Each structure stands twice: as C-alpha cells, then as structure tokens.
Amino acid sequence: MRDATLCPIHPTVSEDGYASLTVPTHRASTIVFEDAAAYATRGQRDLDSYSYGLHGTPTNRVLEAQLSALEGAKHTVLLPSGQTAIAVCFLAALRPGDTVLIPDSAYPPVLGFCRNFLAPLGIHHRIYRPDGSDLAAQIDDSVRLIWMESPGSTTMEVQDLPAIVALARDRGILTGIDNTWATPLLFKPLAHGVDLSMQALTKYVGGHSDLLMGSVSVNDSDLRQRLRDQMRFLGLGVPADAVALALRGIETMAVRMAHQGRIALDIAQDLAARNLGEVLHPALPSCPGHDLWCRDFAGASGVFSVVLPDASRLNAALDALQVFAIGASWGGTRSLMAPMTITRANGHPRNDKTILRLQIGLEDPADLQADLNAFFSILTNQADA
Numbered sequence: 001m002r003d004a005t006l007c008p009i010h011p012t013v014s015e016d017g018y019a020s021l022t023v024p025t026h027r028a029s030t031i032v033f034e035d036a037a038a039y040a041t042r043g044q045r046d047l048d049s050y051s052y053g054l055h056g057t058p059t060n061r062v063l064e065a066q067l068s069a070l071e072g073a074k075h076t077v078l079l080p081s082g083q084t085a086i087a088v089c090f091l092a093a094l095r096p097g098d099t100v101l102i103p104d105s106a107y108p109p110v111l112g113f114c115r116n117f118l119a120p121l122g123i124h125h126r127i128y129r130p131d132g133s134d135l136a137a138q139i140d141d142s143v144r145l146i147w148m149e150s151p152g153s154t155t156m157e158v159q160d161l162p163a164i165v166a167l168a169r170d171r172g173i174l175t176g177i178d179n180t181w182a183t184p185l186l187f188k189p190l191a192h193g194v195d196l197s198m199q200a201l202t203k204y205v206g207g208h209s210d211l212l213m214g215s216v217s218v219n220d221s222d223l224r225q226r227l228r229d230q231m232r233f234l235g236l237g238v239p240a241d242a243v244a245l246a247l248r249g250i251e252t253m254a255v256r257m258a259h260q261g262r263i264a265l266d267i268a269q270d271l272a273a274r275n276l277g278e279v280l281h282p283a284l285p286s287c288p289g290h291d292l293w294c295r296d297f298a299g300a301s302g303v304f305s306v307v308l309p310d311a312s313r314l315n316a317a318l319d320a321l322q323v324f325a326i327g328a329s330w331g332g333t334r335s336l337m338a339p340m341t342i343t344r345a346n347g348h349p350r351n352d353k354t355i356l357r358l359q360i361g362l363e364d365p366a367d368l369q370a371d372l373n374a375f376f377s378i379l380t381n382q383a384d385a
C-alpha cells in the first residue's frame, strides 16, 4: 500500500502474552462490521453489544457491569452527569398528563427540571415531605413515579424507603432514588424494591473532582429499554476517556469512603458536643430519620451539615480557611465548605437559616480540626479569646 493509505490504517499487532490490570480505553464514534450482513442487521443487536460509539464501547460496558455488581442490578446505564441521569429517569417513566412526586429535600435542580422542562410538556409534579407523612394523600391516578433522595440534600432527612416503596407498589407506581450520598457501598436501593437507583458518579466514584458522570441501575429489562430509548432520542452518551477516570476512581472508592466517613463523623460529633449549631448527620440521634438510617444503611459517607445560629461573620470565617476549600460538590480528595440557604414550603423551620455543608476529604484530620477551630472562632467572634 502507498504511504497515504498506511497513515490512517493501523497495523494489527499480536496481544499474545500481554495482560494488565487496567481496562483499555476504547474510544470510538464509528463501529465497523465484519461483513455486509452484520451491518444490515446492526439495528437488531441487543443493548449490551455495539452499533455506534454513542451507545458505548467495551470500556463503558466494564463500568456498567461493575456498577451493576455493586448495585445488585441486572442493568446500568451511564449518563454525562448526575443531573442527566435524573432527567432520563423522569423521561423514561413519565408521559404528558402524568405526575411525579418529589421530596422537598431533593437536590434543588430536580425541582428546576420539573418546573421548567417537564411542566411545559404537560408532565406535572408535586412536592411531598421527606418523612412521607403527606405522601398517601398526594397520590392520585396520574402519579407514575415517586422520587426519593435519602439523606436529603443539605438538610439530610433520611426517608422510610421500604414504606414508600410499599405504598407505590400497591398502586403500580414506579419508584426511583438519588443514592449519591450513600453510594451502593452503604445502601443498595434495588434490594429494597426501588425500580431506579441513580447516583452522581461525579462524587464518590470519580473521587477526584475532575469528572462529571451519572448512572442509573435497574433490574427490569423493559425499564432499561426505556432509559436507553430516551438516551438515543436525546443523543446522550459518555466518552470512554471519562469512563476511564471513573474506572480508576472506583478502585479506591471503598477505602476513601470508609476514611472520609470516619473522620466526618468524628468532626460532626465534636461540633455537636461544642454546641456550635445543630449538626445534621444521620449517625447523630438528633438527625431526622436517624432510626431509619440505623435500620437501612451500612454506614455514613463524608458529607453533613451544620445549621448556623448566627451567620453574620460567615464571610470572614470562610475567607480565613487554610485547608477547606469553598465549594458545593463532594466526593473528592479535598475538604469543602458550602454555605446553603433553602426555600422549602411556607413555614419550614430552616427556611431562614444558613446551613453550612461540609465535605470531608483526605487531608490530615489534625489540619482539618485546626481549620475548623479557626473558622468557628471567627464565626462566634471569639478570635481573640
């Protein structure tokens, strides 16, 4: 062959005797077919095989299978972010005229998606209390999906998942959960009868603040088909380079989470003992749903919140931080603080409060403690005391 042909066509080399512990990063848009018949019948291939790069390469399949194993699921799909994973769950479950019920403790962009994207399509939503006390009253024939998040974003309410699933199942309603805080290492939603288990891989699976990805795991093949259909219509897929970062991150996830969870609980207990504000951590008896957390979860991850009694010196305290960074995500190696305010239903006791969310990273706990001491000294105006 001539040089111009040798340039784009790679030679085939032997892989005999080659083995490694890493997963090859198979980048692809085009998938090629061994013969004309294989090409002509590519549309009949099952969802685990290959037809176009958008629908995944063997690199994607490895992560899907690994997440399915952790989730106790038959199938997993990968999405470009946690938020798209939530959106695709809703789109797979809902048609115009249907209603989704979401807890008022859900990750706030969920409500934004319902209000600004679903409502104009004629898909309705209603908000229920995370403790489920008004849930049965909210159910009518239009409800097709009950969404959960446990513990809730920022306010950390633990939900009675088996009770909510039982309520939904009796009425033929699908259930889904945002399990980003616990990950399947600490809680396995499908074992409790949930239909859709979603997590933002951006957080603990990625683990290094450099990746955006989401996943949804299911046992029902029809539900998987509906998720993959929505992804195909919307053109959603995940590139193999990003999957490679997730595959690297997941190798150390259990060790990172065990460490982060232990240090976070030490810090939460210390802050609670010093009465620096109400500490919202599911392992503390004062946290809403603490008994449910003891019953259902295998442990705590490294994210919790403190309700600040007085936030008037908050900016000065944040600006003095030496180890904690100021930021809203979590799951990475760095400790973060993010001041939050919530806007829940009228009369919600925390509506006017500043809630400080902490993510504990992998720094030396003594340095974190020193930073926290300085932070709370400034916050409570004891800097010179």
Ligand SMILES: *Cc1c(COP(=O)(O)O)cnc(C)c1O
Residues within 6 Å of the ligand: 080, 081, 082, 083, 084, 107, 153, 178, 180, 181, 200, 201, 202, 203, 212, 213, 214, 329
């Ligand atoms: C971060 C997060 C998401 C969204 O994930 P992205 O990948 O940032 O879109 C969803 N739910 C929870 C609970 C999260 O913390």
